[in-house]
Amino acid sequence: MSNPLPLGEPGGCREARERYADQLAGIDCELEALTARDTKLGSIRVGIFFLLVIGFGFAITTGHPFWVFVAVAALVAFLVAVVRNESVRSEMEIRQSQSRTLRRLVRRLDRDWQALAADALGKTAATLQLDARQNALAHDLDLVGDASLFQLVSMAATTPGQRTLANWLTRPVDPEVAVQRHHAVKSLAPARQERLQFYTLAREVGSSTGDPDSFVKWAQSPMWLPSRRWLIPWGNLTAALAVAAIAMLVYATMAENRDLSRISLVVLITIAVVNLSIGSLLLGPVAQIFSIAIQSRRSVEDYAELFRSADLLPTAAPESDQEKHTTESIRGTLLGTAADQESAGHAMTELASIAKAGSLKNSAATFLLYLPLQAFGLWDVRVLKRLEGWKERYRRHAEEWFVALGELESLLSLAALADEYPSWASPDWIQASADSPDTETLLSCEQLGHPLLPDQSRVRNDVSIGPAGTLLLVTGSNMSGKSTMLRSVGLNVALAMAGGPVCCRAMRLPPIEMATSIRVSDDLSQGVSFYMAELKRLAAVVDHARELHGNSKVTGESSAAHPRRLLFLLDEILQGTNSRERQIAVARVLGMLVDSGAIGAITTHDLELADEPELARIAHTVHFRETITPDADGDERMTFDYVMRQGVSPTTNALRLLEMVGLGEEGPKPV
Template sequence: MKKQKYLSHIEQINTVLSILEHRLDKVGWLRIATFLLGIVSIIAGFELKNNFYYMIGILLILGFIGLVKHYNKLKNQKQYETAKKEVVEGYVKRLGQEWLDFKEEGKDYITQDIPRTKDLDLLGKGSLFQYICVGHTPYGKEALAKALVEGAQHEQTSRRQEAIKELLNDEAFALHLQTLSQMIGKNEEGIEIQTMEAFVELAEGEDKKQSIVMKGLALVLPFIVLFSSVLIGIHRQTPITNLLGSLGILVQIGLGAFYYRKHHMVFEPIIKFSQNIKAYEAFLYAIENKEFKCDYLKDLQKSLRDQGGPKKALKGLKQLTEALKVRFNGLGYMIVASTLMWDFHCMDIYYMWHKQYGKSVRRWLKVMGEMEALLSLAVIGEVKEDYVFPQVEETKEPFVNFSQLKHPLIQEQTAVGNALELKNATCIITGSNMSGKTTFLRTIGVNLALAYAGAPVLATSFEAARMEVLTSMRIEDNVNEGISTFYAELLRIKQMITLAELKQPMLVLIDEIFKGTNSADRILGATETIHALEKPWITVMVSTHDFELCELENSSKRESYNYHFTEHYKDNEIQFDYQLQKGRCKTTNAKYLLRMVGIIK
């Protein structure tokens, strides 16, 4: 249903693009013809000494200028519609597997100190970040990564939920913002955090101003050069005026060379940041002028509007950048630098801009980043048919309670939903190979990450305490440090037990515990580990092939439950239903799988 909706939208955009392309061709040729006719008319007026042709030529040149502006307007519209099409096509790709080719993976935000980022596929290739990220600024990507890994604090979760609901209900505005963000990402060189941070740090630096002497020279020297040039032009020059003019040029060249490096250190971050300034301006302007309903979006808007808002500031910065572009024109720069004290006037303009707006730049960019993060977190609601906004409770008792919970990275039509209710308990999950144990643990973990970030989750109902989610799934050895897989897992488990001493609500997810050692040691180690984690503030979920751990249901110090996944055979083929069932598993399939791949006959 949603796929058809998005495909229909793409068709509409293609129609608009076709019209714009036709108009661009038409205006493009008309623009050339008008310019040539204007030149011909002016030449004819000159040759025939006829003012009528002059007038026609001037009118045609004015028409040419108007057509150039109209052409650029149509070109901008085409760029906008193209970006919008790419956004909608992104939704279609998320309905299949093409999203795995998305560029943004979030791998730069992976930290070894938080194992769940890799264990739950929150960041990296094939991750939740890659699936939902629609942000293109470093601040937007960083805000999304932080939301998925750290979640929001306390009431911030519900405030974010309200904001995301409002964005989902206002599809046109959300699409408009995503389109503007997509246009920010059009820069072929990309947008690096270093580029933005260099400008932000420059803007946050202390206020400065040029000395009175330098301000005076910036006025006097160009006047001397201009005055001597006028005298030369009207043939009234004298040796003294010629000398003064020459000295004026030489002094400006010397001052420009002396201060060039200092000026360049200021101008370079401005020019690099301003490569996307039109897109920043449009994005922030859209937020600043929208009428929001929920408090969270209103607060973001208020943060933008404080101290006059970014519109006037970005307009001023854009004008300064246009003036600085002359530095890329060797001959032009030599002329203005040696006659007009160009760099010094630009520095003076920047110092005034900095004093008025410098301290606000980071705040504006963070608002942009937070809005991009909200748009990304809303993606689940944009592409999934069945989702719900979870209830997250601030309680000391760790619990989860959900029904029809699915993994967001599995195609919705093939994903299988499961239900479970656990509260301050231990859950042992058994099952044969490939039956769904690991995926189930990840499904819980990744949906909790979405819930704590304020996003919708894939379930018909979902309640959970705010818990620290600790995982032990993708354990890696380290040859350089002499750490085996088994020892690496021991260190991970030790970290869990240490964190348990904080007595904060925790959910522990351990996949195939201690699989790197022999069965006797594994069962002993797993039993002791589970007992060590059986605290009133911890819920433990462990998947295993060791049926002996199922005996904890009868011998554990607290509530302990057995669940399992199983398989069945049809026409001598193995089949899985991926449905969580109560009790311990009673089947195995290793021999079948060995036979299936040809290892045994």
């Protein structure tokens, strides 16, 4: 049963860490150079600005052509400096985002859970939308939350990506879908630079006000302009009046007609005041719409590039009975075809041109152009008209685009794990056959490891659960590794279902669903004791097993079109009652599960439970043990090798642990 590997992992993880360190060093050098350029351009901008002020001052007071030339030249130079400086700062933001992305990749490898939780991408609990069954499973197996499988795997930065990945890790799946996901993950693993670019862009999009959830909500909301139709003709009228007034002003200046000049200026000032007042008083919602739909030209272009990343997916997939496999569906939704005018890529290209017009006010280099356009022609209203025309054409597709984006982001997250741990295995899904249905209900893991443990401290064991009609009974003393083994099984099954690699040398598993009772707590607000809370959890596990068994018996297949069995993982159950009643109750619960065709494992440090006749008949018993040796001072020292061995545990350690913390017979007396 056990054949532990030496501590540590093969070189793949070390190579990934070194590669990330080299990339970070290169980015730090580039950031240093860009910071120096930014400082230099900032100084140049200040100098040119002072020259501009001086030039305009002398031009106005003296009217000399030389100072007019100086003022105009200074203005042009200032605009050029601003554009170049903004370009440098934009490049700095990209490098900083890449640095944050690489640091997250490194922290995952180091299992630096505290830093991962502090990262903006670590605060995701409110967006995941898991049901009660998923939440129970996630809590027991550390699938989501701090120091979880989700934190290890996830490079997802958008809400759809985080939500999709969490659902993949906590929800059962047909083997065909899992195989297709894994095929895509293996194909994406070598695309390192492309994945880094995707992670970086997704991080920028996910942290903006135009995140996918907000974008979809806007796309499905009512139009804003139809109830304010007068703004369009008013904008056209004021634009025409402004052009006429400017022409009149030029003519009056050339003709030295001061009265006509005054009239022209009054018209222009009146139009500007009215339109800017409309902008500040009526167009507040428009600014909010822009912040969501076209926050900036770059954010829309980021979306377009994220959608184009679907081209990284493999065009061929493993054979399956499904009409449309996972990667084909994602590619079709995001890329469409050459003639598809409603694909996500085509739509975002259109939106980028609208964003270009809408982002004039967001740049210092173009704000001087935006100001007269808004003052004399209500530029924001014109952009909004184009934006709502886009929305009318594409609104019914927006949600499916981001569902597909979430799936793509989940596959790319899993691909990082596959690239970093090339020694982790591809799960082998098996189907029950008519000739030998029970022999095909065996979950077997060769050199199973706990994926959340640091690589240097992980101990691996061979673990088999099943076939149907049997269970794995894990005995052992406190702290010996029983619960860790259960979670190792559950975490790797979750990885297999999501389509990722598994922390094993080899893994074969049938179509299964998981149910657990590992971390159960009382609920004083509902008046539920610990024992009753545990009974309710066990009842849910039994009901789950019966539900799957009933579907299989009545229809010949489960509701998911595959004959799934329940994999139960139970840790030290029913501790809230006396020993003899506990043994009877545990045997009864396990009998119900086995009779329902479930397979699973249960841990206990109650050695008498292993002798229960009902359990002895169906259980395959293994154990973990401790070793007690004296240290240099003669004090006892307890160590664990976390190696799983055959048979019932020969030792217990509860009293020894009491003595080691000073609570033995010779320990401190009550005051």
